[in-house]
Amino acid sequence: xxxxxxxxxxxxxxxxxxxxxxxxxxxxxxxxxxxxxxxxxxxxxxxxxxxxxxxxxxxxxxxxxxxxxxxxxxxxxxxxxxxxxxxxxxxxxxxxxxxxxxxxxxxxxxxxxxxxxxxxxxxxxxxxxxxxxxxxxxxxxxxxxxxxxxxxxxxxxxxxxxxxxxxxxxxxxxxxxxxxxxxxxxxxxxxxxxxxxxxxxxxxxxxxxxxxxxxxxxxxxxxxxxxxx
Numbered sequence: 001x002x003x004x005x006x007x008x009x010x011x012x013x014x015x016x017x018x019x020x021x022x023x024x025x026x027x028x029x030x031x032x033x034x035x036x037x038x039x040x041x042x043x044x045x046x047x048x049x050x051x052x053x054x055x056x057x058x059x060x061x062x063x064x065x066x067x068x069x070x071x072x073x074x075x076x077x078x079x080x081x082x083x084x085x086x087x088x089x090x091x092x093x094x095x096x097x098x099x100x101x102x103x104x105x106x107x108x109x110x111x112x113x114x115x116x117x118x119x120x121x122x123x124x125x126x127x128x129x130x131x132x133x134x135x136x137x138x139x140x141x142x143x144x145x146x147x148x149x150x151x152x153x154x155x156x157x158x159x160x161x162x163x164x165x166x167x168x169x170x171x172x173x174x175x176x177x178x179x180x181x182x183x184x185x186x187x188x189x190x191x192x193x194x195x196x197x198x199x200x201x202x203x204x205x206x207x208x209x210x211x212x213x214x215x216x217x218x219x220x221x222x223x224x225x226x227x228x229x
Contacts, residue, residue: 010052017049024048060122063102066130067094074109075130076137078180082170083130101127108135125163128152136181136204148202153210157187160207167205181205188212 025043030036066083069075083095097105100116101123107114108131116127132150139149154160164185174180184203186195188211198206 013052021049057121058119060118061099063097063099065094065096069097069102069105074105075134076141078137078174079130079134082133082173082181083126084170084173095126097126097130098123101130104128105131105134125166129167132205133181140180140204146202148204148206150205151213152205152207153213154187154207155209157189157209160185160187160209161189164207183207186212 021043030039066075067080070077070080080094084092085095087093100118104114104116104127108128116124118124132152136149152160152163154163164183167183171181171183182201182203183205184198184207186198186206186208188209190198
């Protein structure tokens with residue numbers, strides 16, 4: 001059985017810094033002894049390559065998983081199929097929410113506004129995606145009319161692109177029954193044919209930026225009127 005090789009990050013850092021130090025010193029050759037000694041003293045201080053910064057990632061408080069929230073009626077049953085992941089052994093597991101994500105869901109279910117401020121990697125996106133998916137699934141159960149039910153505005157296209165990939169990974173969990181929730185990106189990167197397709201078939205969720213939100217092309221879309229979504 002092949003074993004994974006571990007990486008000594010400190011040795012890697014020293015190697016990278018060493019190479020950068022050689023690169024930085026290669027630009028000039030100082031012949032004046034007094035100037036060369038001063039420059040070498042500054043380099044020796046390590047001002048340009050400080051010591052490694054070591055930080056501890058917080059362990060966010062875990063709450064219920066999606067299957068448990070479905071069982072108690074807090075989420076639509078289809079959410080149990082969507083919000084799943086595979087563990088290190090490849091076994092499908094129900095996504096367990098952090099406490100702040102579950103609290104956000106409770107706020108959304110009570111039709112209250114909320115702001116989530118928390119650290120990197122703490123799942124801020126799921127704090128609004130899970131309630132949005134839940135609300136869309138519930139609404140489509142009573143009214144399946146194609147229309148855009150949620151608009152998510154991003155400051156940068158790169159973030160919209162990465163979010164689209166993550167959302168589609170969850171939607172892939174539906175397997176042969178896609179289309180229960182549709183998601184499209186509309187940020188100005190799309191070809192004309194894609195824009196026309198989106199206009200003709202409004203997605204449930206639209207990922208966009210503030211510039212495209214004001215685009216005249218949006219007059220072709222059926223925008224959401226329910227502020228709760």
